[in-house]
Amino acid sequence: MKPLLKAEGLEVSFGGVKAADGVNLTIHEGEFVAIIGPNGSGKTTFLNLCTGYLRPSSGTVWLEDRKITAMAPRLIARKGIARAFQIPQLFTDHTVIENVMLALAAHRNIWEALTPLNRPAYVEEAMELLELLGLEEHAKTIAGTLPEGLRKLADVTVAMALRPRLLLLDEPTSGVSALERFPLMDTLMKAMRAQNITALFVEHDMEIVEKYADRVVVWDSGQVMAEGRPDTVMKDPRVLKSVVGAL
């Protein structure tokens, strides 16, 4: 498998806390990788380092053969890394399809306000994405009125409109009812496979990790403490003790 994202020796501290303490991790094209670990172990810090919201004091992040460590978040997004959920990215007063159309326009650097909403080609492209996420019936719903599960799918649709190669997801099933979480993940997985998107997701729900992740990476104290197939990693006594038991 071809490496898509590579982190080497990432370090960053806040006061005395080492939120990244020599992080090394490679994500391969087509993988669906889960990150687990106790609160405060540095999972979100890692996503922030990959998207340019934080700069490491040392270490490098590569997207294929390009160093992205010192790039601005907007440039990194243009190079192909998108993020969903942690940053509220829906315009809550606009309809779902308008949100997707604005993201399509942003991706193409068309900034004139309202222009994208008048372009028929964008309607078609946005509808294709909405159908992929099963949201076609909600295209004209005001985004701010969507229930949580659908809001998450709309958020992912907006992220996908940026045509990412790698999508970072912060807890895709948090706030979603027990009944809805598997159908939500099924829809997300199907959409990502259809668009050849590689994904990295932070998750606290071990059932979701076991069912959907190709690989799981366990974080502890700013470091990767274990990684591998979920069925193997979840049996590792160190993981059970320090991570799964603590979740």
Ligand SMILES: Nc1ncnc2c1ncn2[C@@H]1O[C@H](COP(=O)(O)OP(=O)(O)OP(=O)(O)O)[C@@H](O)[C@H]1O
């Ligand atoms: N901007 C910041 N300023 C100060 N401290 C920070 C900042 N971001 C993270 N930290 C600290 O760095 C450590 C790692 O935090 P991080 O949010 O990355 O952990 P996490 O594994 O994502 O936790 P959680 O599961 O609770 O989201 C914590 O001790 C946190 O308090």
